[in-house]
Amino acid sequence: MADFKAGDKYITVIEDTMFLFLLAYLRIRGAGHVARMGEERGVYRVLVGKAEGRRLLGRPRRRWVDNIRMDLQEVGCGYMDWIGLVKDRDRWQALVSAVMNLRVP
Numbered sequence: 001m002a003d004f005k006a007g008d009k010y011i012t013v014i015e016d017t018m019f020l021f022l023l024a025y026l027r028i029r030g031a032g033h034v035a036r037m038g039e040e041r042g043v044y045r046v047l048v049g050k051a052e053g054r055r056l057l058g059r060p061r062r063r064w065v066d067n068i069r070m071d072l073q074e075v076g077c078g079y080m081d082w083i084g085l086v087k088d089r090d091r092w093q094a095l096v097s098a099v100m101n102l103r104v105p
Contacts, residue, residue: 024071025100031068032096035086048083075099 037044049066055061071081075098086092 021100024074026069027064027067028099029096031064031082032086032092035083060080071099 031047034043034047065089068082072080072095075095085095085104
């Protein structure tokens with residue numbers, strides 16, 4: 001992050017927003033790699049699996065899949081089978097590119 005004067009809060013807000021957009025882009029892109037790995041891989045089971053046993057009190061923790069669904073919902077693809085879409089690399093790459101293009105000012 002670049003150094004700015006204290007009065008330039010607007011620039012800092014834009015940089016923070018761009019960081020969140022970049023983080024969502026990287027999360028979606030990484031989810032594509034993990035979803036293509038196959039069901040026998042441990043990382044894939046962590047992505048789609050549920051933990052066994054009793055959970056702690058309070059609200060449920062947000063899972064990685066939930067974050068990906070929220071990111072896709074912002075683009076307008078929230079209610080689709082995204083793991084099935086990942087298998088088609090061309091369509092998935094178009095979706096990931098669209099996510100990044102929508103977020104660049």
